[in-house]
Amino acid sequence: MVDTRPLAIFLMGPTAAGKTDTAIALHERLGCELISVDSAMVYRGMDIGSAKPSEQELARAPHRLIDIREPETPYSAGDFRDDALSEMRQITAAGRVPLLVGGTMLYYKRLFEGVADLPAADEAVRRELAKQHEALGPGGLHALLEKVDPVSAARIHPNDPQRLLRALEVHRITGRPMSALWAEQRVENFPYRVVSIALAPAERHVLHERIARRFETMLSEGLIDEVAALRKRGTLHKDLPAMKSVGYRQAWEHLDGEYDRHTLCERGIIATRQLAKRQLTWLRSWPSLHWIDSSASSLDDKVLKIVRESGA
Numbered sequence: 001m002v003d004t005r006p007l008a009i010f011l012m013g014p015t016a017a018g019k020t021d022t023a024i025a026l027h028e029r030l031g032c033e034l035i036s037v038d039s040a041m042v043y044r045g046m047d048i049g050s051a052k053p054s055e056q057e058l059a060r061a062p063h064r065l066i067d068i069r070e071p072e073t074p075y076s077a078g079d080f081r082d083d084a085l086s087e088m089r090q091i092t093a094a095g096r097v098p099l100l101v102g103g104t105m106l107y108y109k110r111l112f113e114g115v116a117d118l119p120a121a122d123e124a125v126r127r128e129l130a131k132q133h134e135a136l137g138p139g140g141l142h143a144l145l146e147k148v149d150p151v152s153a154a155r156i157h158p159n160d161p162q163r164l165l166r167a168l169e170v171h172r173i174t175g176r177p178m179s180a181l182w183a184e185q186r187v188e189n190f191p192y193r194v195v196s197i198a199l200a201p202a203e204r205h206v207l208h209e210r211i212a213r214r215f216e217t218m219l220s221e222g223l224i225d226e227v228a229a230l231r232k233r234g235t236l237h238k239d240l241p242a243m244k245s246v247g248y249r250q251a252w253e254h255l256d257g258e259y260d261r262h263t264l265c266e267r268g269i270i271a272t273r274q275l276a277k278r279q280l281t282w283l284r285s286w287p288s289l290h291w292i293d294s295s296a297s298s299l300d301d302k303v304l305k306i307v308r309e310s311g312a
């Protein structure tokens with residue numbers, strides 16, 4: 001049976017793998033319209049630390065869902081799904097192919113699988129859990145989750161506090177495991193035929209070197225000043241989702257006097273490596289994924305070949 005759904009491209013991969021350059025090449029060579037899949041790029045004023053495309057890059061290839069929120073206003077995976085589907089419908093109606101590019105794997109998962117009927121955030125519960133996080137650390141928090149929701153605990157890394165806190169929050173509010181609520185969701189048929197491509201260096205040390213160089217470049221380009229400007233608003237605090245983003249949290253703590261610039265650089269690189277490791281773990285379980293070595297020659301041609309074979 002012929003699949004008549006319109007085509008969509010998911011261009012995924014760990015941070016610093018080179019996704020933006022390839023997405024721009026596909027836009028210029030195929031006319032794909034780009035949608036950012038990045039939980040930090042949605043926020044205005046968070047440019048350097050999110051590795052947001054430059055003005056020149058955005059002029060060459062506009063990205064939708066960049067700079068759509070102030071960092072004071074949290075943006076959820078459910079918000080992303082609603083916005084992404086709306087943008088995809090507009091692109092398809094114009095006769096173009098939507099190309100979703102970024103590394104926020106939870107956004108891809110929610111977009112593709114749907115969103116469960118979960119309760120809204122409860123600030124009182126979050127404050128209580130944040131205190132427990134400070135007292136127990138991520139390992140202690142993960143142990144709490146294992147007791148009440150072992151299924152979620154098995155898929156959430158102890159060093160992923162945002163998802164740990166959310167899973168515990170859902171249990172505190174509903175009295176039920178978040179995994180059980182997800183299991184009850186209505187399965188939706190995704191309205192697009194998806195070709196999923198992951199870019200990543202074949203050698204892990206290459207990715208680690210790229211991560212280190214990029215974070216050092218962020219510091220030289222003014223990441224600390226960027227975070228200092230955000231702090232001056234007086235409306236942000238480090239427990240907001242935006243300020244928990246890798247790089248921003250470490251710069252915030254540096255400005256609080258918790259450690260010096262050298263330690264900031266070390267911690268930022270380590271946190272980015274941990275993020276990349278989590279992204280790769282997500283990707284290994286992604287269905288029908290085309291893996292491409294992002295350090296290989298003729299990278300864009302290899303991606304283009306896969307896309308064209310999929311009917312673009």
